[in-house]
Amino acid sequence: MYRFDPNLARAHTLPARWYLDADLLALERRRIFGRTWQLAGRADQVERPGDFLTTTLGHEPLVIARGSDSTLRAFSNVCRHRAGPVALGCGNRKSLQCAYHGWTYGLDGSLLTTPEFDQVENFDRRAHPLPPGQAGTLGPLLFACPDATAPTLAEWLGDIPKETEPLGFERMRWVKRVEYQIECNWKVYVDNYLEGYHIPIVHPGLYKQIDYARYSVDTFRYYSRQDSPIRVTDTPYRRNLGEGENPQALYYWIFPNLMFNLYPDNLQTNLIVPIGPEKTLTIFDWFFLDADRPSIDRDFAQSFAFSDPIQSEDIAICEAVQRGLRSSRYEAGRYSQKRENGVHHFHGLVAEFLGEVAS
Ligand code: FES
Ligand SMILES: [Fe+2]
Structure with missing residues (x-):
């Protein structure tokens, strides 16, 4: 079992196996790329209300969209019905429509319409929004994090915004x-x-x-x-x-x-x-x-x-x-x-x- 030693003078580097193993990469996709802030695109791609783009971080397909209220949001690009993609590529829309059976979602992730679903019991549309992630920008860069409970982008970037601004x-x-x-x-x-x-x-x-x-x-x-x-x-x-x-x-x-x-x-x-x-x-x-x-x-x-x-x-x-x-x-x-x-x-x-x- 590898134990990281915080003392640089005594520490050993990561085990060689961690650079080779497919199971370790799957774990990294879940525990690192599924929980951290990553570059998702450019800020100018989501400048106007209705702009959206899609990306995948770790195993998490995401939509990043600017709502009609101008708020930038990220949420899971996985339909609550049977896991189809709610958005493809990028563009500008008033709502998003799943590419499988056509359920529609608002740019805030709320589930709007579910065609031919009237007889379904114990199903409340309001209880089925797309799970949220986080999104934010730094200068020309667009960042997203699949995990809504992760630290904010401001916490992640620390003094970087202050140091890069004069440049x-x-x-x-x-x-x-x-x-x-x-x-x-x-x-x-x-x-x-x-x-x-x-x-x-x-x-x-x-x-x-x-x-x-x-x-x-x-x-x-x-x-x-x-x-x-x-x-x-x-x-x-x-x-x-x-x-x-x-x-x-x-x-x-x-x-x-x-x-x-x-x-x-x-x-x-x-x-x-x-x-x-x-x-x-x-x-x-x-x-x-x-x-x-x-x-x-x-x-x-x-x-x-x-x-x-x-x-x-x-x-x-x-x-x-x-x-x-x-x-x-x-x-x-x-x-x-x-x-x-x-x-x-x-x-x-x-x-x-x-x-x-x-x-
Ligand atoms: S999977 Fe999205 S509507 Fe069926
Ligand atoms: Fe180098």
């Missing part, structure tokens, strides 16, 4: 999406993101651009932040910086599966979606300040030319690590006290949310 976060607009499929467990990719320890070896190009000695990771209740002072002056980051201002990249990771990389004029989100125990989809979205500027294609290309080789280097090492985890000779490792506190913090949250795991 123009609220005014950034979506420009581009790029996806990468990786042959590794989702936690291998997250572990790798959460430390700068590998930068000198895996990313020699990046290493020259940052001040590695001053690279730091701070951990908070449900997120961590990496601060990386940028050394060179001719990077894409200089745009929108005043003379004498020091470029700074802020890397946030929000448990369980969202990173966002914030530069002086753009934001890149990385959403890490498990597809199988050893297969992961990473979805990168770029948001820019002044996204309608004439040079936006060139500026995106410049930002992508910087990040894509780094992503290739990370993919190669993550896939090699996944092969290593399959070896019968490896069970678990240790953490660098100086450089891997962020990984240790993530493992603590994984262990906390999974609770008891049968070995």
Whole structure:
């Protein structure tokens, strides 16, 4: 039985089996992805009353909708009749109609009509609303949580809204999406993101651009932040910086599966979606300040030319690590006290949310 040790100097990393096992992933889908705040889309997709979109977090299909009262809500996208989908894709509607037998629901989740159901005994429509989740926004990002009893988004994000506001976060607009499929467990990719320890070896190009000695990771209740002072002056980051201002990249990771990389004029989100125990989809979205500027294609290309080789280097090492985890000779490792506190913090949250795991 694995026991997480909160003492970094004494702790061992998660067992290798947790990166390989299909049953463990099913448990993570229920206990982690079914109970936490995750990126569900963009705030502009649910701006107007009647706007809705659908997504699935863990095993939970969800609808996120803005009601005619302008309130943003999330609820289960599973019909109370025989589990059909109440909404498909995204759009704008006054009510939602199940794609199976046509029951209709209000944008607040209430059950409105149930055709040919008059003779059914002991059935009160008012007692059959769609179970609620939670929804909220941060700048251009739309978040949802399938669990109505989980902490609020404000509690989850802590000081992030305060820290991102001065960077123009609220005014950034979506420009581009790029996806990468990786042959590794989702936690291998997250572990790798959460430390700068590998930068000198895996990313020699990046290493020259940052001040590695001053690279730091701070951990908070449900997120961590990496601060990386940028050394060179001719990077894409200089745009929108005043003379004498020091470029700074802020890397946030929000448990369980969202990173966002914030530069002086753009934001890149990385959403890490498990597809199988050893297969992961990473979805990168770029948001820019002044996204309608004439040079936006060139500026995106410049930002992508910087990040894509780094992503290739990370993919190669993550896939090699996944092969290593399959070896019968490896069970678990240790953490660098100086450089891997962020990984240790993530493992603590994984262990906390999974609770008891049968070995
Ligand atoms: S499953 Fe929704 S109406 Fe039958
Ligand atoms: Fe990396």
